[in-house]
Amino acid sequence: MNKQLTASKINILAFDASTEALSLVLNYNGQLFHHFEECPQQHSQKILPLVDALLAKANCKLTDLDVIGFGQGPGSFTGVRISVAIAQGLAYACKLPLVGVSTLQMMAQQAYQQTGETSVFSAIDARMGEIYFAHYTLNDIGIMCAP
Numbered sequence: 001m002n003k004q005l006t007a008s009k010i011n012i013l014a015f016d017a018s019t020e021a022l023s024l025v026l027n028y029n030g031q032l033f034h035h036f037e038e039c040p041q042q043h044s045q046k047i048l049p050l051v052d053a054l055l056a057k058a059n060c061k062l063t064d065l066d067v068i069g070f071g072q073g074p075g076s077f078t079g080v081r082i083s084v085a086i087a088q089g090l091a092y093a094c095k096l097p098l099v100g101v102s103t104l105q106m107m108a109q110q111a112y113q114q115t116g117e118t119s120v121f122s123a124i125d126a127r128m129g130e131i132y133f134a135h136y137t138l139n140d141i142g143i144m145c146a147p
Contacts, residue, residue, distance in 0.1 A: 011064060013051065015086070016071025017043040017079040018103045019124060023071070024050050028058040043082050051090070062094045072100035074132040075124055108136035108144040120144060 008030055015024040020040040024047075026033040033054050039046055055061065070087035073080040084100075091098045104122040111120045118138035126132045136144040 011060070011066045012069055013054070013062075013065055013090070014069030014071075014101075015047060015051070015083060016103055016106065017047060017083045018071045018073045018075025019079065020076075022046055022050070024054055026054045026058055026060065028060045028064070031058065033058050043079055047082065047086055051086075062090060062096075065094065065096055067097050067099055068094075069099045069101060071103040071106060073103055074126070075103055102134070104132065104134040105136060105144060105146075108134075112138060112144050 008027065011028050013024070013026050015022070017023075021036060021038045022043050024035045035050050035054060037046070037050075068087050068091045070083040071080070072084070087098055087100075090096070103124065107122040107124075108120040111117055111122070120136050121133060122136065123131050123133040134146060137147050139145045
C-alpha cells in the first residue's frame with residue numbers, strides 16, 4: 001500500500017504560529033489550499049479569519065475534516081499556545097482528533113520535498129543569541145524523522 005497516497009486522502013486543516021510567520025494548509029478531497037504570511041505579534045487576530053477563508057475557498061466545513069494538525073514548536077511561547085488553543089477549540093467543537101507536529105520536523109519535511117535532501121538540519125531563531133535546531137533523516141515511508 002502506498003502510504004503517501006493514503007495520507008493525501010485525509011482531509012486535514014493544519015497551522016503553525018510558533019514563528020513570526022503564520023502558516024495554514026488545508027488538504028480537502030486531495031486539493032491543497034494554503035496561506036503563509038509574516039505577521040509578527042498578530043497571529044491571534046489573523047488565524048481564525050484565515051481558517052474561515054481557507055475553508056470557504058475549498059467549499060469545506062470544519063465537520064468535513066478528518067483531523068486538525070498544529071505546529072507544537074519549538075518557537076515563540078505565545079505562538080505555540082495560540083496554535084494549541086485554536087487547535088483544541090476547533091477539534092473539541094467538531095469532535096475531531098488532534099495531531100501535533102514539531103515545527104522543526106515540518107521544516108525538514110519541506111526541505112526534503114523541495115530539494116530531495118534526505119538528511120536535514122532545521123533551525124529557528126530562539127532569540128537572545130540562541131537557536132532551536134534538530135537533525136532529521138528520511139525514513140522508509142518518506143517521513144523526515146529524528147535519528
